[in-house]
Amino acid sequence: MSRxxxxxxxxLTERLVLIAPERAERPLHPxxxxxxxxxxxxxxxxEVLAFRDVASAxxxxxxxxxxxxxxxxxxxxxxxSSPLCASERGAGGERSPGIxxxxxxxxxxxxxxxxxxxxxxxxxxxLRAWRKxxxxxxxxxxxxxxxxxxNEGVTAGASVDHCHSQLIGISFxxxxxxxxxxxxxxxxxxAGVCPxxxxxxxxxxxxxxxxxxxxxxxxxPTAPRFPGELWLLPKQHGHAFHALNEESxxxxxGIVVSALARIDRAFAEPAFNLIVKSAPYRRPGNxxxxxxxxxxxxxxAGWELxxxxxxxxxxxxxAARLLREAR
Amino acid sequence: MSRxxxxxxxxLTERLVLIAPERAERPLHPxxxxxxxxxxxxxxxxEVLAFRDVASAxxxxxxxxxxxxxxxxxxxxxxxSSPLCASERGAGGERSPGIxxxxxxxxxxxxxxxxxxxxxxxxxxxLRAWRKxxxxxxxxxxxxxxxxxxNEGVTAGASVDHCHSQLIGISFxxxxxxxxxxxxxxxxxxAGVCPxxxxxxxxxxxxxxxxxxxxxxxxxPTAPRFPGELWLLPKQHGHAFHALNEESxxxxxGIVVSALARIDRAFAEPAFNLIVKSAPYRRPGNxxxxxxxxxxxxxxAGWELxxxxxxxxxxxxxAARLLREAR
Numbered sequence: 014m015s016r017x018x019x020x021x022x023x024x025l026t027e028r029l030v031l032i033a034p035e036r037a038e039r040p041l042h043p044x045x046x047x048x049x050x051x052x053x054x055x056x057x058x059x060e061v062l063a064f065r066d067v068a069s070a071x072x073x074x075x076x077x078x079x080x081x082x083x084x085x086x087x088x089x090x091x092x093x094s095s096p097l098c099a100s101e102r103g104a105g106g107e108r109s110p111g112i113x114x115x116x117x118x119x120x121x122x123x124x125x126x127x128x129x130x131x132x133x134x135x136x137x138x139x140l141r142a143w144r145k146x147x148x149x150x151x152x153x154x155x156x157x158x159x160x161x162x163x164n165e166g167v168t169a170g171a172s173v174d175h176c177h178s179q180l181i182g183i184s185f186x187x188x189x190x191x192x193x194x195x196x197x198x199x200x201x202x203x204a205g206v207c208p209x210x211x212x213x214x215x216x217x218x219x220x221x222x223x224x225x226x227x228x229x230x231x232x233x234p235t236a237p238r239f240p241g242e243l244w245l246l247p248k249q250h251g252h253a254f255h256a257l258n259e260e261s262x263x264x265x266x267g268i269v270v271s272a273l274a275r276i277d278r279a280f281a282e283p284a285f286n287l288i289v290k291s292a293p294y295r296r297p298g299n300x301x302x303x304x305x306x307x308x309x310x311x312x313x314a315g316w317e318l319x320x321x322x323x324x325x326x327x328x329x330x331x332a333a334r335l336l337r338e339a340r
Numbered sequence: 341m342s343r344x345x346x347x348x349x350x351x352l353t354e355r356l357v358l359i360a361p362e363r364a365e366r367p368l369h370p371x372x373x374x375x376x377x378x379x380x381x382x383x384x385x386x387e388v389l390a391f392r393d394v395a396s397a398x399x400x401x402x403x404x405x406x407x408x409x410x411x412x413x414x415x416x417x418x419x420x421s422s423p424l425c426a427s428e429r430g431a432g433g434e435r436s437p438g439i440x441x442x443x444x445x446x447x448x449x450x451x452x453x454x455x456x457x458x459x460x461x462x463x464x465x466x467l468r469a470w471r472k473x474x475x476x477x478x479x480x481x482x483x484x485x486x487x488x489x490x491n492e493g494v495t496a497g498a499s500v501d502h503c504h505s506q507l508i509g510i511s512f513x514x515x516x517x518x519x520x521x522x523x524x525x526x527x528x529x530x531a532g533v534c535p536x537x538x539x540x541x542x543x544x545x546x547x548x549x550x551x552x553x554x555x556x557x558x559x560x561p562t563a564p565r566f567p568g569e570l571w572l573l574p575k576q577h578g579h580a581f582h583a584l585n586e587e588s589x590x591x592x593x594g595i596v597v598s599a600l601a602r603i604d605r606a607f608a609e610p611a612f613n614l615i616v617k618s619a620p621y622r623r624p625g626n627x628x629x630x631x632x633x634x635x636x637x638x639x640x641a642g643w644e645l646x647x648x649x650x651x652x653x654x655x656x657x658x659a660a661r662l663l664r665e666a667r
Binding site: 188319 | 343346348349350351352353354355356357358359360361362363364414487489490491494495496497498506508514515516517519520523524535561562563564565567613614615617632634639640641642643644645646647648649650651652653654655656658
């Protein structure tokens with residue numbers, strides 16, 4: 014068994030990384046015998062959630078979406094607890110145990126590699142599973158923040174090509190999320206506004222607008238990292254994806270697929286990451302939840318890794334026009 | 341001609357990106373007619389520096405290393421000047437012109453794709469060219485910070501496979517660099533120490549130690565982003581690479597090649613980024629310059645892009661042991 018995962022923070026650069034040796038044991042791109050296909054249930058850890066046919070048995074065929082603990086987990090719940098603030102100091106920087114939860118959503122019983130090609134009812138099952146698992150951690154005192162994300166394509170970091178997504182929940186709030194939450198709360202108190210609600214109010218009049226449905230709107234963000242980066246926002250201000258109504262799921266599934274189809278047409282089917290960004294569980298501030306879609310249209314190179322500043326080759330206004338036209 | 345480059349900053353996430361449409365015009369992996377090979381000098385902008393045979397003419401064959409402005413520049417000097425702090429505000433976030441300098445170092449007249457396979461005297465020429473161009477910007481009031489970097493391999497972001505590196509200089513200090521500079525200055529004032537000098541003093545006794553020469557030492561950093569990430573430090577505390585003596589270049593060339601060879605042996609010749617990290621030009625604080633080498637042994641995926649936190653599969657102590665043994 015591998016050494017337990019650990020957080021390591023460099024006190025000079027303030028860089029925080031998670032060291033998780035177990036993930037190195039992942040088989041890259043398993044071949045003909047895909048562990049996520051129906052009939053191979055024994056090749057994953059036992060399921061923690063599955064939407065199943067009435068007659069089917071646990072960990073057997075007959076499911077639509079299956080959620081299992083990540084066998085090659087980046088974080089674990091069963092570690093000696095110790096908050097980051099009370100961590101060990103030393104020449105190796107700050108250290109603390111990698112406490113958290115890591116789950117995998119297997120999005121289809123059949124071998125399908127493109128999320129947007131799943132049948133609509135299947136995508137609704139996936140959204141429902143995300144919601145359930147995110148909601149579950151709301152009341153878990155060990156988890157301060159959880160993120161669902163999806164890597165499609167090797168360039169985007171997928172190690173298994175069968176459609177799947179992941180949830181990682183950790184014991185503190187990442188500083189990027191904390192910063193944004195603080196800014197949003199300050200704006201609410203000082204000016205009584207939410208900038209994302211202002212985007213939605215402007216709608217088609219904003220040059221970064223891409224598309225909308227009755228309850229959701231899609232924009233290119235103000236500072237996109239990649240050409241074609243999209244943010245999908247609920248029109249009604251809400252802190253968390255997991256508070257979404259069951260009735261909203263079909264419409265959300267539709268607009269996510271439409272956004273991905275626009276990216277595919279405008280950028281020749283790129284690999285992409287999809288990220289569900291909700292408020293921290295216990296200090297939501299005035300967060301407005303969103304789904305970010307990042308087409309991996311350009312590479313992250315030395316300049317980005319050296320400065321933390323992305324170079325993007327397309328203005329968000331130009332990307333939005335391209336995506337509006339890519340119906 | 342493309343629209344001029346711009347900085348865009350998202351006031352909520354604080355994310356700063358550089359939008360540079362000209363870079364989209366880069367031909368990816370030009371084929372048989374490599375624009376960087378000797379004899380193709382007319383395919384690049386006129387050189388700003390070249391180490392040449394005595395009898396050779398400017399922009400003609402007969403050079404060892406050639407420095408040219410980046411034809412597909414991410415930043416430009418000839419833009420209406422306006423500091424970032426005085427930038428335009430609006431629904432699109434903060435905006436300001438992408439002022440700066442972008443140069444390319446063509447590291448060999450012959451078609452060579454692997455930096456560490458260049459002849460030693462050729463690598464010394466490259467280091468000398470980096471030093472000269474970084475030193476030149478020290479007195480340029482338009483440039484606050486410059487970084488030399490190198491992308492080798494497609495995964496690391498290289499768009500041309502002929503050995504080359506780049507310099508980008510910009511009109512402000514990236515916040516990551518500013519943060520580290522402040523921490524180092526505070527430690528100098530409060531405790532009279534430089535943590536990097538402490539690493540060097542510990543040397544082989546530090547479990548992250550990899551190798552050393554008379555004037556340089558190589559370590560895995562405290563919070564590495566990738567398995568095998570290496571930092572090369574000068575043993576004598578100094579702010580900037582560009583202040584290095586001519587006499588140090590052969591030794592530095594040797595230890596850089598040795599570090600890259602260790603990475604190749606331990607990690608099966610991965611793509612990599614190399615970054616020369618010096619102090620900001622006008623507020624160097626107590627910065628200790630270094631060269632970072634980042635083997636692209638793992639992918640940057642949804643979790644990293646969603647939280648800013650890298651997941652690495654190898655403890656720096658374990659990577660250091662592997663690299664020490666990979667002689």
